[in-house]
Amino acid sequence: MKSETDSTRSPLTLGWEFFKIGCVAFGGFMAVISVIEDVFVRKLGWIKQEEMLDGVSLANVLPGPQAVNTVTYVGYTCGGRKGALASFVGILTPTYILVTGLTFLYFEYAQGVPSIESFFTGLVLAVVAVIFNVVWRMQGKCLQGPLTWGLALMAAASVLTIPTDWKLRATLGVLALAALLGSRVFRTTPDPVPAVAGDKGGSVLPLVALPLLLSGLYLLDLPIPKDGLIHVAITFAGLSVLLFGGGYVFIPMIMHVVVEQEGWLTLGQFNDGIAMSQVTPGPIVISAAFIGQKVLMEQGALWGIVGGLVATLAIFGPPALLMVAASQMLERVKGSGRVQGALKGARAAIVGMIAAAGVTILLSEVGGGDPVGGVDPMRAAQSFGILILSLLALVRFKLPVVMVIPAAGGLGLLLL
Known part of the structure; x- marks a missing residue:
């Protein structure tokens, strides 16, 4: 019979919690991380704050979208591989449904998205409040x-x-320096390293091999139809493991591939997709x-x-698979005194x-996104x-x- 804790942290429950977060996941990586911390550390108490920051550190040094990588880590920490999968699906489902519907309307009726700036x-200002509350x-x-x-x-700074x-090089450099200093200054007496068993055990080799295989297929430039499903899958999977530094690094890279190399979109369509x-x-x-x-909707709406x-x-x-592998390996070494010291240094930097992300977002929103005017x-x-x-409302x-984020959106609609 399952314990109450096991039942509470079931894959279904994890997926539902992240689905709710996914509905209000505005403001970028650090904003989403702040919301996750508020729910899983403060409200539910399912993970420790130190564990949360360990996940953020891993997400910063692995390829792929950092927010989704961190979600995968939290899901794995709470519920093993099944929890990671459920969390991954939960966080992406709301935005995928919205983008799918808006994309259909965009191409079917050639209309832009109505202005709801x-x-x-208002939503983003509430997210800034969440960030500052979490930093505090x-x-x-x-x-300390x-x-x-x-x-x-x-x-x-x-x-x-x-x-x-x-910025990417600087961020990685600061994290590396913080971890190095931490490993020397904050080094603790090594603790016994617990065995990783159950759903958190198993070989990490398949988790690493699949992303590497997909990236290899992308680099081979196989002679397959350019507008086919397989080519779309290989292209995006290959790009995913080259995506270091967050989603904004993705823009110039993917623009070159889909506009200039593949010709899937015009530059105007690509810009509209980014805006969406x-x-x-x-x-x-x-x-x-x-x-x-x-790419696929020319074969029918369902194919699209x-x-x-x-x-x-x-x-x-693929980045989520690498994140699970890295999370599993971290569990096996984090009992080391040197590793604990390194993590303490990295947490301080995170x-x-x-905090800096909150300031940046706030300045952008207060200025109305118009630095010239x-x-x-x-x-x-x-x-x-x-x-x-x-x-x-939060404090x-x-x-x-x-509840706070949608309410702030309503205030923004009325006041701004």
């Missing part, structure tokens, strides 16, 4: 002493000041569903849906990066008002995130 601005909670545990504060400030072209991914919850890489649906689904699974699936004082005041109300009244 104010609503989404994290700093109490992760920033001058060195951890220094690592956090260094990481925040790298996110806020380094040019985009160098920005006004729906979930990662920007969900634009793969838009592209896959477009299949094409979008295959492209989505291909771009997100807290700084999350300057800041509208009235809009800025209204934006800060929504932010403060969201913080009060003072302890309202759930999935």
Whole structure:
């Protein structure tokens, strides 16, 4: 008979929790991470804050969309491989359904998405409130002493000041430096390393081999129909393991492939697909569903849906497999005193990066996304008002995130 804990953390329950998060997953990687932390660490208590930050660290050094990789890690930590699969499906389902419907309307009726900028601005301001609330909670545990504060400030400065072209290298460099310093300064007495058994056990070789095989097939440029389902799957799967640094790295890479190399989209259609991914919850890489649906929909609407689904699974699936493999290997070594010290250093840097992400998003929204035109004082005041109300709802009244974010969207629609 299952224990209450086993039943509570069943794959179905994990999938449902991430489905709800997926419905309000606006604001980018760190914003989504903040919502996940609020639900799984604070509200449910299913994982420790340190474990959450370990997952973020792994997601930063592995290929693929970082938010979905972290979701996979949390699912694996809570429920093994089945939990990872359920969480992966849960987080992607809402945004996939939305993008599929909008893509059909876009190509069928040649109409753009109606302007709902104010609503989404309200949503994102609430997400910023979630980020700041999470950073406040994290700093109490992760920033203890001058060195951890220094690592956090260094990481925040790298996110806020380094040019985009160098930001990926800087982020990885700061994480590596923080881990190296942590392994030396915070090294603890080694603990016995528990065996990894049950659904968390098994060989990691198949999890690593499949993504590598798919990337190899992509590089071989097989003589198969360019507009066929297999070619779409191989193309996106191959690109997925080359996607380091988050979804925005995906834009120039995939633009070259789908517009210039394959000719699947015009540049205008590609830009519209990216815009669509920005006004729906979930990662920007969900634009793969838009592209896959477009390629196959000439064979019929149903084929278009299949094409979008295959492209989505291909771009997100291989990195998720690598994440499960890395999570399993981390469990086998994290009892090491040196590894624990390295993780403590990396966690401090991650807290700084999350805080910087919140500041970046806030400045963008307060300025209305128009750095040339300057800041509208009235809009800025209204934006800060929504932010403060969201913080009060979260901190003072302890309202759930999935309630606060849509309510802030409504305020944005009324005020902005």
